[in-house]
Amino acid sequence: xxxxxxxxxxxxxFSKRYSRVMARSASNSETVFDVxxxxxxxxxxxxxxxxxxxxxxxxxxxISNFRVSRDEIQxxxxxxHTELLRSLYTATDNxxxxxxxxxxxxxxxxxxxxxxxxxxxxxxxxxxxxxYVPGGKATYPSSVLMNTIPAIIAxxxxxxxxxxxxxxxxxxxTVLVAADIAGVSExxxxxxxxxxxxxxxGTETVPKVYKIVGPGNAYVTSAKQLxxxxxxxxxxxxxxxxxxxxxxDKSANPKFVTADLVCDAExxxxxxTIFITTSAKLGQTVIQEIKNLIPQFTTKSxxxxxxxxxxxxxxxxxxxQAIEFANGYAAEHVxxxxxxxxxxxxxxxxxxxxxxxxxxxxxxxxxxxGANHVLPTSMSAKMYSGLSTYDFxxxxxxxxxxxxxxxxxxxxxxxxxxxxxxxxHKYSCSVRFRNENI
Amino acid sequence: xxxxxxxxxxxxxFSKRYSRVMARSASNSETVFDVxxxxxxxxxxxxxxxxxxxxxxxxxxxISNFRVSRDEIQxxxxxxHTELLRSLYTATDNxxxxxxxxxxxxxxxxxxxxxxxxxxxxxxxxxxxxxYVPGGKATYPSSVLMNTIPAIIAxxxxxxxxxxxxxxxxxxxTVLVAADIAGVSExxxxxxxxxxxxxxxGTETVPKVYKIVGPGNAYVTSAKQLxxxxxxxxxxxxxxxxxxxxxxDKSANPKFVTADLVCDAExxxxxxTIFITTSAKLGQTVIQEIKNLIPQFTTKSxxxxxxxxxxxxxxxxxxxQAIEFANGYAAEHVxxxxxxxxxxxxxxxxxxxxxxxxxxxxxxxxxxxGANHVLPTSMSAKMYSGLSTYDFxxxxxxxxxxxxxxxxxxxxxxxxxxxxxxxxHKYSCSVRFRNENI
Numbered sequence: 001x002x003x004x005x006x007x008x009x010x011x012x013x014f015s016k017r018y019s020r021v022m023a024r025s026a027s028n029s030e031t032v033f034d035v036x037x038x039x040x041x042x043x044x045x046x047x048x049x050x051x052x053x054x055x056x057x058x059x060x061x062x063i064s065n066f067r068v069s070r071d072e073i074q075x076x077x078x079x080x081h082t083e084l085l086r087s088l089y090t091a092t093d094n095x096x097x098x099x100x101x102x103x104x105x106x107x108x109x110x111x112x113x114x115x116x117x118x119x120x121x122x123x124x125x126x127x128x129x130x131x132y133v134p135g136g137k138a139t140y141p142s143s144v145l146m147n148t149i150p151a152i153i154a155x156x157x158x159x160x161x162x163x164x165x166x167x168x169x170x171x172x173x174t175v176l177v178a179a180d181i182a183g184v185s186e187x188x189x190x191x192x193x194x195x196x197x198x199x200x201x202g203t204e205t206v207p208k209v210y211k212i213v214g215p216g217n218a219y220v221t222s223a224k225q226l227x228x229x230x231x232x233x234x235x236x237x238x239x240x241x242x243x244x245x246x247x248x249d250k251s252a253n254p255k256f257v258t259a260d261l262v263c264d265a266e267x268x269x270x271x272x273t274i275f276i277t278t279s280a281k282l283g284q285t286v287i288q289e290i291k292n293l294i295p296q297f298t299t300k301s302x303x304x305x306x307x308x309x310x311x312x313x314x315x316x317x318x319x320x321q322a323i324e325f326a327n328g329y330a331a332e333h334v335x336x337x338x339x340x341x342x343x344x345x346x347x348x349x350x351x352x353x354x355x356x357x358x359x360x361x362x363x364x365x366x367x368x369x370g371a372n373h374v375l376p377t378s379m380s381a382k383m384y385s386g387l388s389t390y391d392f393x394x395x396x397x398x399x400x401x402x403x404x405x406x407x408x409x410x411x412x413x414x415x416x417x418x419x420x421x422x423x424x425h426k427y428s429c430s431v432r433f434r435n436e437n438i
Numbered sequence: 439x440x441x442x443x444x445x446x447x448x449x450x451x452f453s454k455r456y457s458r459v460m461a462r463s464a465s466n467s468e469t470v471f472d473v474x475x476x477x478x479x480x481x482x483x484x485x486x487x488x489x490x491x492x493x494x495x496x497x498x499x500x501i502s503n504f505r506v507s508r509d510e511i512q513x514x515x516x517x518x519h520t521e522l523l524r525s526l527y528t529a530t531d532n533x534x535x536x537x538x539x540x541x542x543x544x545x546x547x548x549x550x551x552x553x554x555x556x557x558x559x560x561x562x563x564x565x566x567x568x569x570y571v572p573g574g575k576a577t578y579p580s581s582v583l584m585n586t587i588p589a590i591i592a593x594x595x596x597x598x599x600x601x602x603x604x605x606x607x608x609x610x611x612t613v614l615v616a617a618d619i620a621g622v623s624e625x626x627x628x629x630x631x632x633x634x635x636x637x638x639x640g641t642e643t644v645p646k647v648y649k650i651v652g653p654g655n656a657y658v659t660s661a662k663q664l665x666x667x668x669x670x671x672x673x674x675x676x677x678x679x680x681x682x683x684x685x686x687d688k689s690a691n692p693k694f695v696t697a698d699l700v701c702d703a704e705x706x707x708x709x710x711t712i713f714i715t716t717s718a719k720l721g722q723t724v725i726q727e728i729k730n731l732i733p734q735f736t737t738k739s740x741x742x743x744x745x746x747x748x749x750x751x752x753x754x755x756x757x758x759q760a761i762e763f764a765n766g767y768a769a770e771h772v773x774x775x776x777x778x779x780x781x782x783x784x785x786x787x788x789x790x791x792x793x794x795x796x797x798x799x800x801x802x803x804x805x806x807x808g809a810n811h812v813l814p815t816s817m818s819a820k821m822y823s824g825l826s827t828y829d830f831x832x833x834x835x836x837x838x839x840x841x842x843x844x845x846x847x848x849x850x851x852x853x854x855x856x857x858x859x860x861x862x863h864k865y866s867c868s869v870r871f872r873n874e875n876i
Contacts, residue, residue, distance in 0.1 A: 087853035094551040094847070101549040102559070111539040113532040113808035121540070124787045126821045138859045174857050210821040229663045231676050234821040238669050255869055263866035297861045345836055349562045353835040359870055360839040363863040367854045368847035370551035371835045383564045383648040383672040385833035395823035397791040397809045398783055401798040409532070409806035415525040416805045419612050421576045423735045425801040428701035431693055432797055 004290065006283040006313045009276075009321060021312050022329065024378050025241055025270035036193040036222045043197035048204045054194040059135070060167040061189070066205050068171060068187035073180050076173035084174065087368075088141065092181050094370030095145055099153040103389045116405020120398040125155035128207065129392060130199035130233070131184065132214035132224075133175060135164035135191050141178035142366060146373050146387065147214045148182035154392035159184050160209055162199060164191025192216075193223035200227035213391065215239045215374075236391060237384040240377035241306075242267040243274075244362055245331035245351075247322045247344065250279035252337035253358055257282070258289035260335055260361055265306045266299035272310035274329065276322040283315055323347045330381040333362045350381050406432060442728065444721040444751045447714075447759060459750050460767065462816050463679055463708035474631040474660045481635035486642045492632040497573070498605040499627070504643050506609060506625035511618050514611035522612065525806075526579065530619050532808030533583055537591040541827045554843020558836040563593035566645065567830060568637035568671070569622065570652035570662075571613060573602035573629050579616035580804060584811050584825065585652045586620035592830035597622050598647055600637060602629025630654075631661035638665035651829065653677045653812075674829060675822040678815035679744075680705040681712075682800055683769035683789075685760045685782065688717035690775035691796055695720070696727035698773055698799055703744045704737035710748035712767065714760040721753055761785045768819040771800045788819050844870060 012018055042050040048066070055063050077085070108122045129151045133144055144161070151159050161184045163171055171189060179187055188206050190198060195206075196216075202208030212224055213236040221238070228235040244264035248257050261273045277283045290307070294300050316322045319338060326334055330350035337358060338344050345356045352375025355362055366373050374387035401409075410429055417425035450456055480488040486504070493501050515523070546560045567589045571582055582599070589597050599622045601609055609627060617625055626644050628636060633644075634654075640646030650662055651674040659676070666673040682702035686695050699711045715721045728745070732738050754760045757776060764772055768788035775796060776782050783794045790813025793800055804811050812825035839847075848867055855863035 081853070083849065084853045084857055087850040087857075090847060090850040091854065094555070097551040098549055098557050101547060105543040105545070105547070107543070109539060109543070111536055111808075113535040117532070117802075117807050119536050119807060119809045140858055142854055142858065225663075225667045229667075229676075231678070231816055231818060234675070234818070237672070238667075240669070256866075259862070259866040259869040263860075263862045266860055266862040297865070299860065299862060303862065342838070349834065351834055353837060356836060356838045357840075359841045359844040360837050361844070361866045361870065363851050363855060363866045364555075364839050364844060364847060365837050366851075366863060368850040369555050369557060369837050369839065370549075371557045371837050376832075378669055380669055380672070381832070381834070383832060385831075386835060388833065390828070390833075393823075394814075394819070394821060395826065395828075396787065396789055396819070397824060398794060399791060399798050399803050399807050399809050400780070400794045401802055401807065402795075403797045406797040406799070406802060409528060409802060411521065412525040412528040412806040413801050413804075415519070415522045416529065416580055417801060419522050419525075420578055420580065422701075422704055422737065424697070424701045424704040424737060424741065425804060427735070428694075428697040428799045428801045431697040432799065 004287055004307060004311070004313065006280065006287060006315050008315050009325065012312055012314055021272070021310055024243070024272050024310060032218045032222045036219055036226060039193040040197040040223055040226055043194050043203065044201045051190050051194055051198055051203060054192065055165065055190055058192050059164045061165040061169045063165060063169055063189050066188045066190055068176065068189060073176050076176035079173040080177055085177065088145070088178055088181055091142065091145055091368045092149065094368055095149045096153065098370035099150045099389050103153055106393060114405065114408050116402035116408060118400045121395055122398070123393045123395050125157070126211050126392055126394055127156065128158040128160065128209040129156045130209035130212040131159060131161045132195060132212060132216050132220060133161060133163035134216055135166065139172040139175050141174040142373065143215065144175055144178040145182050148179065148184055150372065150387060150389045151392040152183040154389040156392050158207065160199065160207055161187045162190050162195040163187070165189040193219045196220060196223035196227060200232040209233060211235065213387065236387060237376060238380060239374070241270040241272065243272040243332040243377055244335065245274040245276065245326055245329060245333070246335040246337065247319070247326060248277045248282060248337040249319065249339060250282055251339045252282060254282055254285040254289055256358055256361070257286050257337060258293055261286070262290060262293055262297070262303055263361070263363055264333065265303040265311070266297060268302050269305040270310065271302070271306040273307055274312045274314070274331065276314045276316055276325060278316055278319060278322065280315055283313055287313055319344055326351070330379045332375045332377045332381065335362060352376050352381050352386050442725055442745060442749070442751065444718065444725060444753050446753050447763065450750055450752055459710070459748055462681070462710050462748060470656045470660045474657055474664060477631040478635040478661055478664055481632050481641065482639045489628050489632050489636055489641060492630065493603065493628055496630050497602045499603040499607045501603060501607055501627050504626045504628055506614065506627060511614050514614035517611040518615055523615065526583070526616055526619055529580065529583055529806045530587065532806055533587045534591065536808035537588045537827050541591055544831060552843065552846050554840035554846065556838045559833055560836070561831045561833050563595070564649050564830055564832055565594065566596040566598065566647040567594045568647035568650040569597060569599045570633060570650060570654050570658060571599055571601040572654055573604065577610040577613050579612040580811065581653065582613055582616040583620050586617065586622055588810065588825060588827045589830040590621040592827040594830050596645065598637065598645055599625045600628050600633040601625070603627040631657045634658060634661035634665060638670040647671060649673065651825065674825060675814060676818060677812070679708040679710065681710040681770040681815055682773065683712040683714065683764055683767060683771070684773040685757065685764060685776060686715045686720060687757065687776040688720055689777045690720060692720055692723040692727055694796055695724050695775060696731055699724070700728060700731055700735070700741055701799070701801055702771065703741040703749070704735060706740050707743040708748065709740070709744040711745055712750045712752070712769065714752045714754055714763060716754055716757060716760065718753055721751055725751055757782055764789070768817045770813045770815045770819065773800060790814050790819050790824050
């Protein structure tokens, strides 16, 4: 715990830890690609047969029928606690409301840039979506909701979920129920790179999709990139370990700050937790509180390791300095616990989501406010948005020129075609005006 | 020219050419990656020095100062024809109007999914954009406009263009003028994989950007994928050879159909031209006209080869059949030359852009209607949109819970956190309600 100490921004910038903390845990291993590529090729050619082999090899499960039956889903409902079921419904309701509001602006548009020229645009749902849901010891039904509901709201008609089976061939019942509540069309018991390949190419049982979303391990990520680079499907934006950056002044409640830092840190050994404050007193209190709090959680090992590696407790002279740092760091989650928190929040432009005030803990957004929790990490909030209905739509443009409309832009077309060395482009315009030559 | 013949859809589907024509020219070579990877690593470590070496090696140019000077740009204006300059301005005006209309829906939104819970969303421009512009014999100033103007309209403040120099160290003047008119901030004389690496990492002279757009050869594409997969930047959607699919009935003018098929085919040996008609007579006439027309163009070799390889002339029983095929094929450009063309067009959902009626030639959209000509190819219109201002924006969400708001969703947060094995997530909510325990 040697590293859990308050330091000034300048001390931090000149520290040995600085570049590691800023870079976070980037991983892009070629060895992963070397494992993934033959699996993908195998699934492309041997299809279900390859899926069966890899599922035996990696998940230890012998699967005869990959598709989860209606029966299994009904049984899952009976296996979970009523309160948990109610919680899934509450979360679903809010996610639906927030994402429905989003799509209301996605209406057809029509514009006439010049007389006789009309450009219309319409949005369409991507027909078939694949959703990857990781298996393993911890399962995340909330991610099932967050990835599925925007696709449903966008109007996608087929939503195919894949998730690795447990060795006995079963799937976590909460995941099954979440998928069913969210509106998943079909669920298949297959995971890893082989599941991604199945969604990209289609097999005898798993349907081909056009876009794949959802988090996974390094093999899943590499397989997604591979099939996306080949143009077979599109994928969601890259997802890394969880991150929180909390900005607080002396008005903040140290217990809330502490709880929220620890909350993010428990995700894994590579989570990042950055705390920035204008109050040395608050900073010291929070550090002491964290030390007291950590041992209380079963996830204490993750908390300790991630704070040691990627945590920082920073003292700044002004909120302006804190905001500037936050915009440069571009964290997945930013919490603002200051006076006039709304005013501070408005100045945060590089973040996945900003949580404002004492009662907006990150965990509220993780589960139940209705905002999407699939957010850009590792500085990518500078160029990517969180998951939304937009990710499940595509836009088509429709152009109409009348003869008068084409006449008005004719010269522009012909001169530009000529400049680009494309005589048939020029001709395809001029032929509309009969007596013209090439 | 043996293959230029009218066939029924059924004949086509059972022909040997079918799978090739449908797949189009997919290329994703590993050998390209093997060339690109060391270049990218070299630029990351040796920066400007590496750029100078590769520019000498690949472009045959010795460049001391990569940045194009204001002087060079001013000189370029004097080198191009007044009519061409006017054409660039006309195109720019229309592209601006269409893309401004787009962004008008991207306003901040606010929604209250439940009492005391507010989710706001705001759009921000991606600060720094890189635009790749290919060099080579043919240059495409229109692409400079199409890639730059949406970024300007989105509000991106720094737009960095890179393009390979000619052996004498110069850049095509029309490209320079197009970049200046469109609003590019800085232009650098560097191309290929080395230019992509420079934009992703930054060098002593080339600034790092957050997103890279613009077409390039296989090396450029591979380098873009490499840096995007590493999470350094985001990139635009994949771009392949040009495609047109024309649906026509007996009301269509065969000269217009012919001109537009040939227009697309002249792009390169791997362009695709699909013609679908309900009229055998029109089909035969068009084929004859094409044969007569091809020899007239300097681009005849491309036209001939691409039609032979990837062209199809299909006779269908009904427009319904044509529409169904078009939605399955998902072409970059679809032209509708039928009676009630608007009604037919409405049924095309998988396409980059749809051109409606006799006077809407594809070349109008390539240059001057104002619609973006950067469009999804190779069936990817099923999941990607054409380039738009959206591609240069990112969305941030802002969440606020009051105590009452958090109380209402508290149970949902706590039960879900517990189900996911995250006790500190549960605690970060419950600590807000003092007397609670873990």
